[in-house]
Amino acid sequence: MSAQPTRTPLLVVVVAVLAALLAAPVAQAEAPAAGPPGAAPASGSQARQALVAAQSILRGDSDVLARGSASSASSDGDATLALRDLVLLKDQLTGADREAAERLLARPTGGNQDPQDDGYSVPEATPVCSADVCVHYVATTRDAATPAYVNTALATLTSVHNTYVGAGYREPKGDGTRGGGSNLMDIYLSDIGDAGLYGYCTTDDKTAFKAPWARSAYCVLDNDYARSEFGDANTAEENLQVTAAHEYFHAVQYAYDFKEDSWLLEATATWAEDELFDAVNDNVQYLGYSPLTRPRLPMDSSGGGFFYGTFVFFRFLTERFPAAQGGLPTLVRDIWRKADGTKGAPDQYSWQAVATVLRGKKTTAAKAFTAFAEANRRPAQTYDEGAANRYPKARLADSLTLGVRQFRREVRLSHLTSATYRLTPGGALRNKAFKLRVLLDLAPTFRGSSAIVTVYTTSGDVRRNIIKLRKDGNATKVVPFSKAGVRQVEVTLVNASGRYDCFVRGAFSCQGDSRDDRQVQRFSARAFR
Template sequence: MLGLLLAPLSGGVTVASADPRPLPPEPASRESVSPLGTAGRVLAGDALATDPSATMALRDLWLARPDLTGTDALEATALLARPTDGAADPFDNGYTVASTKQCGTKVCVHYVPTTTDAPPSTEWVALTLATMEAVYDREVRQLGYRAPRKDGIDGGDARLDVYLKDLGVGLYGYCAAERDKAARTASGFCVLDNDYSPTQFPAKTPEDNLRVTAAHEFFHAVQYSYDYAEDPWMLESTATWMEEQVFDDVNDNRQYLRQSQLQAPYVHLDAFSTSHGFQYGNWIFWEYLTERFGTGFVKKAWESAGSLRKDGRNHSIDAVKAVLRKKRQSFTDVYADFAAANTTPALTYPEAPGVAEYANPLPLADETLTRAAKRHVERKKVDHLAAEAINLRPAAELSGRRWKLRVNISGPPRSSSPAARLIVHKLDGTLTSRRVRFSRGGRAQRLAPFSSTKVLAVTVSFANVSTRFRCGRATEFVCQGEALDDNKLFTVVAKAVKPRKRR
């Protein structure tokens, strides 16, 4: 599905042209997907491009299993089994020989000495154990998240069990829920690849692949101590964000920024696309919140989203809104700031300067205004929790200090939470951001400096920050809901003007 780019002609007239920026297909309804079939394909190494990660596939199967009967229930139980459940597993996901284990304070690593599931050496087992123990220490003791729920004597004792197995090309690892605990929390176990062979995982070294997978998958086990039924985008985006907090030097998560609101702000923040990785790329949202409010923000969001009596029991976005309210911050304002900040990644994220994955996003339009063509009009429909931006530059002839850019925006009514910012890029390399206030009917106007002697460009960032949903509609969005404010039209009219001097 293509959007439309409004390309200006002389005199400010606009015509439609194809938008070169790719949009993902509409996310599949949960009702149209078989969790059993999906999990079976993923664990067998036959995943389709439209299938989710193994962790999410097993999470969905875990949620669906109570409603399965007969053969389907037996198959689900087998897919959710531990590798040590053995050769009796009809799907060939279990070990076929006896296993042994190495244990630390919090984690036990199980492995087999022979067959294709065997690790390359006991030194690799020790490295896996040391890595998992370090991840446990960082995420639970240092960052303060809840430990994974204890599993009793499964695996031998209550320590977290990690199994090494040859998972095949592209499947790095997964964690699966196993035993229901209080509310929507569960104990579980993890499975990691047995060697991260470069022939199967060529992007990073085996050691780096182990590190980043351990940080990501262990956090899924942590999430199950809050709410295993939380919105999918929050589960995956915060797990990808956690990679940055545990092993900042690996930077594997940068590969997803092409499919994030940093580079594709026009795609919903809560998108969970089985054919695109937006749920991974939007770790950048949590990174923005971390830079602005501190590392503890994500932990507070999970407490607000948690299902226990002491938790907030909110869906993902409502959880974020609740944390922001305690900081006397508006979600609409913070999201608008986030969208505006993403137009200049190098000035927003400490790691961004000089890094290709953080390159400036492609704006909807980039135009120069002149004396003859002072006006630019942009019309664009924007979905919920998404944004757009246009760049406007003063021609050299607009050099007088009285030149201003007058921006008028007509958007949806205030009840749909329209928001906008004007970012003034000065020739000295500094910038300022100006808030645009909308009337109840969805109209706004703001002036910005526009003299070419001082201003390089003005970016107009506008967003649909609606969080209104009709929940329980079997979608992959917030609260499995149907967004009530998608496809809202914004019309931006920008004109270079010279306001009269006051007498």
Template sequence: MIRPRTPWSALVALLATLLATALAVTALGVPARAADPDPAPDAEEVAEHALETVQDLVEAPVEPADPAAGDVEGKNLTLALRDLAVTRGDLPDSKRATAARLLARPTDSASECLNEDLACYGSHTVKRKCNTVVCVHWVTSGTNAIPTENDGAGGAFPGVAGGTPDYVEFTLDTMRNVANTYVRAGYKKPISDGGADGSSLPDVYLGNIGSAGAYGYCTTDEDVSGHVAAPAYCVLDNNYAEFGILPRSALRVTAAHEFFHAVQFAYDVNEDGWIMEATASWVEDELYDGINDNRAYLPYGPLAKPNQALDAFTQIEPYGTWIFFRYLSERYPTSVAGLPTIVRDIWRRLDDGGSGDANTYSLQGLVDELAAKGTNISTQLATFGIWNRRPLLYEEGSAYRPAPLRKTYTMTSSARTRSVGFSLTHLATGTYRFTRGSGLVTSKVTVGLNLNTLSIGAAAVITVKRRNQGAVSRVVPLTSDGNASVSYAFGSTTEWIEVTVANGDTRYNCGDMADDQQSYLYTCQGTPQQGSSSQAISVKVTG
């Protein structure tokens, strides 16, 4: 799990490089999955790349963080390990033992703990305590030892004096809250592992993974392939002392994020990475509203980069894409157990082994859920673009920076017309502002739109700001060709108008990863059928 801190600095480049190669394997798609295509490059090459990615993540040096400079801390492991888990069957025999060791629980291979292992208890005595939802495992000696504090409620980790260390009690209480909330909200429970390590409950291990730059991860040690449900085990750091954040807060949001991955595995272990990470980052703030750690991801998502595709996953974009699911949660606020139901209902549509359509996943599940609510992705993207330009529309929007404009033009008596040509990638938005400049008298402004066709996802919203009034936004009715012409008063009280356009194109060539493409990019490990197209806005002031 990546855990960025406030602004961003030295480790961004390291994480971007690692993550650009970390997400290589998942074959998912829109609009519906036919037979899974043969991967290119070949399956063995993809599996070897997945193994190398995990090894690189584990072995890369971790530089000391400087919170004052806004350093990023942490590494993503969950999806890299997932990719290794679902492809290790394609590895050559000589490399399968290495993959098995990297996917092994800390309690496995007790006689051998190698430097590249993530967490390994070795010969140290392992202790275990369970509640009704999880079992927590730990050791009290060696590099993976937990804090031994056991002084009850007054210490760094509140607990009950005597018996179990406070850190374990706090972890158990946190996991109980997280797991029970997900169940009450209607999510599936994680799949049983059949009694591994003594219980059929999900297992959580405490280990010194912070020293390797990780806050936590969940993965599976079972042989899995394709779009199936899978059990998961999780590893959390043994003290959260390395990251410059209050350890209690770090443990809580990490537990919420990572255990949500275990829940996702119960729907489809091989789901699209962008929606897995975006919704796991979204749920952190839903469970622990006062921590707000996921705000640090916003500089990499659509709030700060509206021109970026919603499903892009070349580096760390999805961790900032949680804001889209926050937007949907506030637009459709029906909730159960404090969690907005729209995300749960999307995941139900992605359930390859349950109530969902086995051919529906990722973006298609989102599209279908919006259709069930009487709307569509294009309209919601355009409105999302407005919220991001006016973040006070969000409940916590005073803490968000407005999305940037693409460009601003000033209309004057000598410059009464503007023609703006542009292209916009799929699942992205862009906003242009036209201000009222000098020399204009009472007048009107006519905005002409020549966008993509409605059938491939064009949408637009125009916002008008008049002096001493709030900005007013309206969706523009488009013709089937994506065209429109609308007029507004543009008198002396008008400050500006903004045109927000959206490209809701959901057409993909799924599974067509190029021979030299070793990174996970978009939905269904494919490419958009039309990456971007030429569009135009014309503005004319008259009177």
């Protein structure tokens, strides 16, 4: 793994089971607990949690629809990631637990061995295949798909495949003789909407789970996206389109590194679905729980569905670096090439790969995140679809109408977060000579501190002032503050740190913990003339 420490799988799915929350991150492989003399060894606790979580999600215990990935940004239930974690920990399961995991990971053609009843109960019809994709289905029972739907699914998936390959992405890894022996990408149509799922991908690759990290995948999509199960926000074909694009991108990702950080897996898959089917805009729903609405939550967080809304960061980047191949911006592809965990590849972790690609664009990840944080205060103006799709505006930390008295604030910011304060000139500040002096007392810059002071004029202009901090994090900035010409001034404080202690069972990039969380950031402001 390119001289990096051995990674430990991270359980990113948190689900309610028997009225208890299973929320522990996956740990290093642990020895099963000893049982009574003569008894079979018990399953490892983390592996058992992964099994119960996956069972719960595929049973439909979540009360919202989920696209293998959740269809509600408030859902923790992600079948694709839950199954990924189960695969990683399966060897720690014993006895009945191991058998349950094998059944859970079986393809629908495994039949009734699947305890979640996702398996076909009748022999499958002859799969319908293109040069790259095979669609598997049955013609009867509740899992049945009509010939017209099968053909639409094949055409959609083949188009998705061709788009990704045409954009320079690696094809999904072949699965050899599994899935009918075609060595093509296998997609199974099944009635999974009754469990609240749009689709999911997983792997039954028999390769030992160690580096290199490329794995084959197969995916399961719903057999009809019936309105009775999925509502009428989108048509059945639109649901098929965005789910196919999202889940197939997971299969592409697995050909690079199926153990990559969860937030990068889901954020870029959610970004991809909108790039391929821009008119559907299904991913806009995730912005309700995203860096736009939760700027104080680390952007690379892996829980609670937050990573779906983080697609907006990649939208921000690709709108600013729009160079494209095959109709798709190349920036996300280049990030996956840096995250590539195959033999001889860079095998960088998520934020490291982002930082490397941005350095090649003559900027830094910290500068890009700072610009992103400030731009999120004006999403209608700073995103191509921000106005049309009503992107939410990043929340303010505080707002105050300021007279001549001094304003002081202190905040603790964790990595990849921000806080914006709005200062509005009071009625006494009508003289055009009034200015605002902003004194910044932030954490040292090596800890990720940065700041932008933005002036909104009464004429509608927006003037961004990127503050050049001293190494100790201090700086002074003077800007106009007369009520005659200034509507408001916003001070955005940022912790753009990308420093981690990696592979310590953390919930962030590189399954690590940030070295720079809860940094104290202070500033004061006073009007004068």
